[in-house]
Amino acid sequence: MFLKSQVLFLVLVFATAAAAISPGSTLLLNQTWSSPNANFYISLVAVQPPTTPPSYTATIVLSGGVPTVWSTGASVDSGGSLQFLRNGALSLVNGSGAAVWDSGTADRGATSATLEDSGNLVISNGTGTLWSSFENPTDTLLPSQNFTVGMSLKSQSYSFGLSSIGNLTLKWNNSIEYWTQGLNSSVNVSLNHPVLGLTSIGLLQLSDAKLSTPVVIAYSNDYAEGNSDVWRVLKLDNDGNLRIYSTNKGSGSSTVRWTAVQDQCEVYAYCGNYGVCSYNDSSPICGCPSENFEMVDPNDSRKGCRRKVSLSSCQGNTTMLTLDHAVILSYPPEAASQSFFIGISACRGNCLSGTGACFASTSLSDGSGQCVMKSEDFVSAYQNPSLPSTSYVKVCPPVDPNPPPSLGETVTKKRSKVPAWVVVVIVLGTVLGLVALEGGLWVWCCRNSTRFGGLSAHYALLEYASGAPVQFSYKELQQATKGKKFSIWAYEEFERGNISEILDKRLADQEVDMEQVKRAIQASFWCIQEQPSQRPTMSRVLQMLEGVTEIAKPPAPKSVMEGAVCGTSTYPSSNASAFSTIAVSPPVPSSTSSFQTSAVSTFPSGVKTEKATLSLLKSDT
Numbered sequence: 001m002f003l004k005s006q007v008l009f010l011v012l013v014f015a016t017a018a019a020a021i022s023p024g025s026t027l028l029l030n031q032t033w034s035s036p037n038a039n040f041y042i043s044l045v046a047v048q049p050p051t052t053p054p055s056y057t058a059t060i061v062l063s064g065g066v067p068t069v070w071s072t073g074a075s076v077d078s079g080g081s082l083q084f085l086r087n088g089a090l091s092l093v094n095g096s097g098a099a100v101w102d103s104g105t106a107d108r109g110a111t112s113a114t115l116e117d118s119g120n121l122v123i124s125n126g127t128g129t130l131w132s133s134f135e136n137p138t139d140t141l142l143p144s145q146n147f148t149v150g151m152s153l154k155s156q157s158y159s160f161g162l163s164s165i166g167n168l169t170l171k172w173n174n175s176i177e178y179w180t181q182g183l184n185s186s187v188n189v190s191l192n193h194p195v196l197g198l199t200s201i202g203l204l205q206l207s208d209a210k211l212s213t214p215v216v217i218a219y220s221n222d223y224a225e226g227n228s229d230v231w232r233v234l235k236l237d238n239d240g241n242l243r244i245y246s247t248n249k250g251s252g253s254s255t256v257r258w259t260a261v262q263d264q265c266e267v268y269a270y271c272g273n274y275g276v277c278s279y280n281d282s283s284p285i286c287g288c289p290s291e292n293f294e295m296v297d298p299n300d301s302r303k304g305c306r307r308k309v310s311l312s313s314c315q316g317n318t319t320m321l322t323l324d325h326a327v328i329l330s331y332p333p334e335a336a337s338q339s340f341f342i343g344i345s346a347c348r349g350n351c352l353s354g355t356g357a358c359f360a361s362t363s364l365s366d367g368s369g370q371c372v373m374k375s376e377d378f379v380s381a382y383q384n385p386s387l388p389s390t391s392y393v394k395v396c397p398p399v400d401p402n403p404p405p406s407l408g409e410t411v412t413k414k415r416s417k418v419p420a421w422v423v424v425v426i427v428l429g430t431v432l433g434l435v436a437l438e439g440g441l442w443v444w445c446c447r448n449s450t451r452f453g454g455l456s457a458h459y460a461l462l463e464y465a466s467g468a469p470v471q472f473s474y475k476e477l478q479q480a481t482k483g484k485k486f487s488i489w490a491y492e493e494f495e496r497g498n499i500s501e502i503l504d505k506r507l508a509d510q511e512v513d514m515e516q517v518k519r520a521i522q523a524s525f526w527c528i529q530e531q532p533s534q535r536p537t538m539s540r541v542l543q544m545l546e547g548v549t550e551i552a553k554p555p556a557p558k559s560v561m562e563g564a565v566c567g568t569s570t571y572p573s574s575n576a577s578a579f580s581t582i583a584v585s586p587p588v589p590s591s592t593s594s595f596q597t598s599a600v601s602t603f604p605s606g607v608k609t610e611k612a613t614l615s616l617l618k619s620d621t
């Protein structure tokens, strides 16, 4: 027994000793220093995006290479190395021997550097810590790492911090606060020294001596799942969003489990100066407001846009470019000074010819009566069909709008020979047709009384925009649908993937974009849902048809007694977060759920409760 524990003790001593980096050690390219259990290692990793010639930075990475949890920031050529110098400094040295980064621990009695199993790189003098990577984070927070007031995670122009009252904020350029989350106001305490931490099971929580239990800020959507090989990290990505990632140790890949800013386009300056953020099928994309602008870097749309002609050298007076369904992002601390209660024409006119400097304005048609005027020559815009606002950008005449998206690059991958309006007409026709037919069938089956006796066998179903009504005889339909209810028959065909079966045969010899047809049909099925609450609003139908949003698989139709019609309510909400749940796809698709805690709440110990906000399209059916 005694011998056993002694052996164990020796093994432990040996393991720690092996992990310690002694003064004089040098780490070259392709070499690693590992933590005792090999969870983490330090190596020189090529900088992303790649440079020519390649450059390298010293990083701590999780076994498998993903994710990177800490780095020196500065980079060196392929002849560079990370050295733990005899004077006690950890130093990144380039090929010609110049130090480009230093831990600042020279001549302070450092005796060892250790990469611990937690991922913390510690330089100690034998009794105390002189420097640690946990106290000097870059863009990542690991479980057991304490994030305190004054620390920050940084990624390009973005930073994440914690305030002494416990608010978490994301800032751009160290000033614009585009996301903040604080304690629930029912937690009425003034905090001493709040500490933010990510637990190994995936809770992001705030602790303080004044709080009896830690307050949960966010749940990773896989919290408490998986075994000890699942690692979770909190990372500020270079797109300005804060995410929790999960990774299986050694797998080399990670999955997004929580995202702070649900709508990526709401991240300030995501598309750079004068960049306009919008969505294609799957991702946020960046463009310029009009052809009066050009991309700063055609190879990187996130770098923003610049005017082709500067305002000071306009030929003639400046004018305002109109951007429909667009907002100019405005956040604290600027927001208050940029906001005015004026009408839409004054919002345009005052910006064009008002006394102060003004480069762009937004009239928020959301009932608030507000106008946002941008007095700084830095404009970050968001355009989306569901946004009920109109924006104006000051330009030199003539206004040269962007070509409509249907002709351009983004929305349609393959341009079909059937024009978009035909598809839209077919959709609306299908919707109305389904409603009319179901109603008709119901009348025919159930009200087969004398009052309806003279019912004709012909039903007008589709009306094309051309004005020519398209009629099917009842027999035709019965043959086509093999005697079933049309919607049920159509759904069965759709389930089997026979989308072309549902299509009007007269379109068979035309080239039809089946992706668009599929979207149209899926949208139709959502529109004929029995539960009114399940039917989408008109703006959502528009998003579905335009492919702005993913369309969830619609539930099978039942009988439709009342006329189920789309667009039962007006705009969903002017509040951008209301549509963000369906409009946004994070960069790693299929990974995030629609579940997000909207505010801070106390974690009920031992009970797994979830407050899930199910959006219309993601309902489990």
Ligand SMILES: *[C@@H]1O[C@H](CO)[C@@H](O)[C@H](O)[C@H]1NC(C)=O
Pocket (backbone or CB within 6 Å): 029, 030, 078
């Ligand atoms: C590192 O490895 C790569 C390929 O794995 C090799 O091309 C390169 O020469 C190596 N560099 C050094 C300094 O060993």
Ligand SMILES: *[C@@H]1O[C@H](CO)[C@@H](O)[C@H](O)[C@H]1NC(C)=O
Pocket (backbone or CB within 6 Å): 076, 077, 094, 095, 096, 097, 098
């Ligand atoms: C190393 O860094 C020094 C100082 O920054 C610089 O002058 C030198 O060119 C660098 N050498 C290499 C090989 O990058």
Ligand SMILES: *[C@@H]1O[C@H](CO)[C@@H](O)[C@H](O)[C@H]1NC(C)=O
Pocket (backbone or CB within 6 Å): 109, 125, 126, 127, 128, 129, 130
């Ligand atoms: C080690 O560092 C700690 C904290 O900086 C200090 O309090 C302690 O006196 C140092 N010990 C030695 C042996 O230098």
Ligand SMILES: *[C@@H]1O[C@H](CO)[C@@H](O)[C@H](O)[C@H]1NC(C)=O
Pocket (backbone or CB within 6 Å): 120, 134, 144, 145, 146
């Ligand atoms: C984080 O804080 C806790 C409690 O304040 C402490 O026990 C723990 O040692 C700290 N972790 C690190 C890595 O400093």
Ligand SMILES: *[C@@H]1O[C@H](CO)[C@@H](O)[C@H](O)[C@H]1NC(C)=O
Pocket (backbone or CB within 6 Å): 173, 174, 376, 378
């Ligand atoms: C970014 O920050 C710097 C320094 O605080 C400031 O001078 C500059 O005006 C800021 N840029 C914008 C566009 O706000």
Ligand SMILES: *[C@@H]1O[C@H](CO)[C@@H](O)[C@H](O)[C@H]1NC(C)=O
Pocket (backbone or CB within 6 Å): 167, 180, 181, 182, 183
């Ligand atoms: C802290 O966050 C809350 C909302 O979560 C906000 O109302 C409050 O103004 C914030 N305080 C500061 C100082 O940013």
Ligand SMILES: *[C@@H]1O[C@H](CO)[C@@H](O)[C@H](O)[C@H]1NC(C)=O
Pocket (backbone or CB within 6 Å): 185, 188
């Ligand atoms: C918070 O607590 C203070 C005293 O501790 C009290 O005066 C104040 O009304 C409380 N505020 C709320 C919102 O409960």
Ligand SMILES: *[C@@H]1O[C@H](CO)[C@@H](O)[C@H](O)[C@H]1NC(C)=O
Pocket (backbone or CB within 6 Å): 280, 281, 282, 283, 284, 285, 410, 413
């Ligand atoms: C959407 O944009 C992303 C990023 O630019 C691109 O990779 C993707 O292919 C685009 N998708 C479609 C359907 O155009």
Ligand SMILES: *[C@@H]1O[C@H](CO)[C@@H](O)[C@H](O)[C@H]1NC(C)=O
Pocket (backbone or CB within 6 Å): 297, 298, 299
């Ligand atoms: C864009 O990329 C192409 C090819 O990758 C390159 O030839 C061109 O110089 C790049 N343009 C800019 C502005 O970087």
Ligand SMILES: *[C@@H]1O[C@H](CO)[C@@H](O)[C@H](O)[C@H]1NC(C)=O
Pocket (backbone or CB within 6 Å): 316, 317
């Ligand atoms: C430009 O504006 C000035 C004053 O606002 C006006 O007098 C002048 O006619 C305008 N010029 C043109 C070409 O519209």
Ligand SMILES: *[C@@H]1O[C@H](CO)[C@@H](O)[C@H](O)[C@H]1NC(C)=O
Pocket (backbone or CB within 6 Å): 184, 185, 186, 598, 599, 600, 601, 602
């Ligand atoms: C704040 O907490 C109370 C009780 O803990 C809860 O009822 C309330 O819904 C919370 N508010 C928000 C906005 O989450």
